[in-house]
Amino acid sequence: MTATSTAAPLGAVDSAERPPVAPRRRRRRHNTGTNIIAGIVSLIWVFPVYWMLNTSFKPLGDVSNLTPQFLPKHPTFQNYVTAVTKTDFLINLRNSVIVVLGTLILAIGLAFFASAALSRFRFKSRRPILVAILAVQMLPAAALLIPQFLVFNRLGLLGSYLGLILAYVAATLPFSIWVMRGFFVAIPKEMEEAAQVDGAKTWTILWKIWFPLVAPGVISTSIFAFIAAWNDYLTAYVFMKDQSMYTLPLWLASFSVPNQATNYAAQMAASVLFSLPVVIFFLLIQRKLVSGMSAGAVKG
Numbered sequence: 001m002t003a004t005s006t007a008a009p010l011g012a013v014d015s016a017e018r019p020p021v022a023p024r025r026r027r028r029r030h031n032t033g034t035n036i037i038a039g040i041v042s043l044i045w046v047f048p049v050y051w052m053l054n055t056s057f058k059p060l061g062d063v064s065n066l067t068p069q070f071l072p073k074h075p076t077f078q079n080y081v082t083a084v085t086k087t088d089f090l091i092n093l094r095n096s097v098i099v100v101l102g103t104l105i106l107a108i109g110l111a112f113f114a115s116a117a118l119s120r121f122r123f124k125s126r127r128p129i130l131v132a133i134l135a136v137q138m139l140p141a142a143a144l145l146i147p148q149f150l151v152f153n154r155l156g157l158l159g160s161y162l163g164l165i166l167a168y169v170a171a172t173l174p175f176s177i178w179v180m181r182g183f184f185v186a187i188p189k190e191m192e193e194a195a196q197v198d199g200a201k202t203w204t205i206l207w208k209i210w211f212p213l214v215a216p217g218v219i220s221t222s223i224f225a226f227i228a229a230w231n232d233y234l235t236a237y238v239f240m241k242d243q244s245m246y247t248l249p250l251w252l253a254s255f256s257v258p259n260q261a262t263n264y265a266a267q268m269a270a271s272v273l274f275s276l277p278v279v280i281f282f283l284l285i286q287r288k289l290v291s292g293m294s295a296g297a298v299k300g
Contacts, residue, residue, distance in 0.1 A: 054070065080272075115183075133174045
């Protein structure tokens with residue numbers, strides 16, 4: 001006797017092995033819809049930046065034209081020349097660079113040591129300090145401005161670089177500590193113990209093991225501190241009395257004078273000049289941030 005064949009028809013096998021088509025189509029439709037929404041949101045976000053650039057290259061007469069021009073008919077660099085030469089741009093730029101560099105050095109340095117102490121060492125008041133840092137971070141900056149002004153006035157720090165730097169450090173330090181602490185907590189304790197077995201001291205562990213692994217956190221907090229110090233207007237306006245000590249946000253606001261016509265073309269050119277350092281700094285740091293996050297786990 002011959003065995004009866006139990007093989008299924010060829011068409012049935014093919015239909016059983018074929019993946020369902022409907023989920024793939026749904027996925028494509030979902031991705032297409034998501035991409036369209038993301039593109040619309042990106043256009044809405046980019047349009048003010050584009051309009052700022054567009055206006056900065058227009059003559060003053062074209063800026064006040066009621067008919068919108070999406071490309072300048074007669075592009076000119078005169079607005080940038082006016083923004084740089086007819087104002088105290090170089091003096092205010094120097095003031096901003098000094099204040100921002102001082103803020104970065106102090107804020108990042110203090111945040112690094114504070115986050116290392118709060119995450120790798122055990123002491124009694126560690127939790128109350130963390131709660132206090134979180135509480136200070138939740139307070140609005142405007143609510144702390146008047147107490148800071150009174151304290152700094154008694155100390156004689158108003159109108160000085162040091163006073164403004166300390167004010168920015170106080171504003172950025174809580175967030176920087178919380179960000180860096182997350183990187184310190186993620187470091188395995190076994191790496192520290194292995195270094196101690198090999199005879200490494202605390203400072204050696206700090207610079208040879210902890211610092212390379214926390215470098216992405218240092219870069220992230222440096223971006224935050226840089227943007228916060230570079231863009232701040234209110235604190236600099238309250239603390240700085242002399243116009244020769246003004247920073248670039250105050251220089252940018254000087255283009256709008258009450259009871260006088262505003263040169264919007266020069267103001268847009270000044271806005272572009274003001275924004276460029278932040279964009280360049282972020283683009284330079286972003287590469288190191290991505291490479292540091294991918295290489296941090298194997299550095300030691």
